[in-house]
Amino acid sequence: MLLRFVFLSTLLCCLTGYFSPVSEAAEQKPNIIFIMADDLGYAELGCYGQTKIKTPHIDKLAADGMKFTQAYAGCMVCQPSRSVLMTGQHTGHTAVRANDLNQLLYEEDKTVAEVLKAAGYATGMFGKWGLGYAGTSGQPLKKGFDTFTGQLLQVHAHFYYPFWIWHNNEKRMLPENENNQRGTYINDLLHEDAMNFIRENQSQPFFAYLPYIIPHVELVVPEESERPYRGKFPKKQILDPRPGYIGSEDGLTTFAGMVSRLDDNVGELVAMLEELGIRDNTLIIFTSDNGGQGGTWKEMTDFFNGNAPLRGHKGTMYEGGLRVPFIASWPGKIKPGTTSDLQIGFWDILPTFAQVAGTKVPEGVDIDGISFLPTLLGKGTQEKQKYLYWEYTKDKIRSRALRRGDWKVVQNRMNQPVELYDLGKDIGETKNLAKQHPEKVKELTKVMQQAHTEPRDFPQNLKPIGIKGYVK
Incomplete structure (x- = not known):
């Protein structure tokens, strides 16, 4: 009898240990956090050569993980770039191909959030969406996200002190921002909700999509972020030409403060993961939705060498509009301090995250992406893209570009000639080789x-709410 009791007691202890939280945590699928800045240039981080703006937390993320030198956004402006990210299809196939409020995702457009949710992930999104507004099939809660705080329309994400913001399908009112008051800096609210989502879901696998709106203009940030830079740069007034937008009397200082505030967000996020004991089981990606800003803000971007050594800026099909910083960190999985020159695009995110989650892209869903998990882990054979392709299509206006190997073709308008560059020898796209290599132009044009x-x-005939009724 005594031996039987001892045996049963030992068995019970073993079973209890087997089903304990520690054992469950050991078997839990990896968490995934995707942080995407808005209009952050390729060289506006210290780890990519920036010397005037301090980004110690993001730099540490790179030092602890892998930095990509040839990673590309989905497009050279925000809305189609986000469509590519969500669907795994480049802009020759994805639904949204322009900054156009009428373009949105339909029910048949499957997203990375839907794939991960089906694999057992809690899914949350905090920031700029741009792929479907209230009452349409493209809302985040209809595209795989359990919870959402942010802006449905990209034009709403231009403002940092609005008097309401979306939370799930309801408006969260911010009376402290009414009548031009500056009570709540909206990116702080997005960050707070993202942190809360992670805390609430720490015991299960989660996908946190954080498309923060910094450093997209408006050009404004709380004083504590500007203070470290005050007096360090030439004082330049940079005002937005659009009515109702906030500009800055000390624009270079304000912009640097915005980037540093984003860097602080990243630092707080990593510190919380460590405090919760889940950092080692979390893959973090940091990137930008397109290149650094031009136009009214070109002087600012040039001062910080924000797109150096690349040609162009946001809105162009040159490298400065498409190539973005891209950092991956996953302790114990990604070797620290590594650099990869693998050519990847936003359409590769969906299959990569699916593989991380131990699932597959659903049958019948056509994507253009290839998983780059073998590169992240340094294991297995990495399949490479045959080419990278981008287009911007709105009404009858289309611009396009394609890269295959080191060759790249750019056509700024369909009625303009195709330009040809050798990025292996000319990363700045300074020498158009189209006349010297007409057969190569013909070959790559056919691929486009x-x-x-x-x-x-x-x-x-769709009529989403515009800027009126959102601010001021």
């Missing part, structure tokens, strides 16, 4: 034509 499918015929 094959990469393009006709865009969706969106109805033009």
